[in-house]
Amino acid sequence: MEQRDDRSGLHPDAAVFVISVAAELAGMHPQTLRQYDRLGLVSPSRTSGRGRRYSPRDVVMLREVQRLSQEEGVNLAGIKRILELENQVTALQSRVEELTDELGHVYAALQRSRRVFAAGPEGDVVAVERGQRPRRSTSAFGRPSGALVVWRPPAR
The missing domain is CATH 1.10.1660.10 (Multidrug-efflux Transporter Regulator; Chain: A; Domain 2)
Incomplete structure (x- = not known):
């Protein structure tokens, strides 16, 4: 225009x-x-x-x-x-507007996808639906896994 x-x-x-x-x-x-x-x-x-x-x-x-x-x-x-x-201020203001628009589009896309990321049973990152937890599996020790364990003291 x-x-x-x-x-x-x-x-x-x-x-x-x-x-x-x-x-x-x-x-x-x-x-x-x-x-x-x-x-x-x-x-x-x-x-x-x-x-x-x-x-x-x-x-x-x-x-x-x-x-x-x-x-x-x-x-x-x-x-x-x-x-x-x-001139530099004008160019920077224009760039801020471009980035703000781009961020708005990315945010809208994320809101539409409504994906959440969590730590999976094997410690990997998995996508899950909002309000859900990663599927549980059985660990090598026969216990249910799926909870994120950052550190566990060694068994004696």
């Missing part, structure tokens, strides 16, 4: 603005956009002729870089680090 910008009807990642239009939308000089591109702060898409094409998301990012610089007094190296960390 594509997400569109409510005001323009464009997809946020649609690379449609030439540098002069993006600069005007962001309230900056085109040379500033070129500098930000060289520093890796905002990297627009490129045409086959290597011309820059900015997306609505790029313009929002340019405005944020300007805000951090002018209002917060953060230098360009600091802004670059902030943007990298924000």
Whole structure:
């Protein structure tokens, strides 16, 4: 499902603005956009002729870089680090959502199977129905087995 910008009807990642239009939308000089591109702060898409094409998301990012610089007094190296960390947080949040969904599916499957594991008569792990015990068998000493014995003192 594509997400569109409510005001323009464009997809946020649609690379449609030439540098002069993006600069005007962001309230900056085109040379500033070129500098930000060289520093890796905002990297627009490129045409086959290597011309820059900015997306609505790029313009929002340019405005944020300007805000951090002018209002917060953060230098360009600091802004670059902030943007990298924000991207990392976004990626990690996405991964947490994926893992949470996966865990939910695994948990649901376990609830459907309702399997329980126990120690079997020979000490092996066996699957049993909830509320049931492993089947009993007779031990080598003629006694019923099936109970889990962790340690038994030697007979004298």
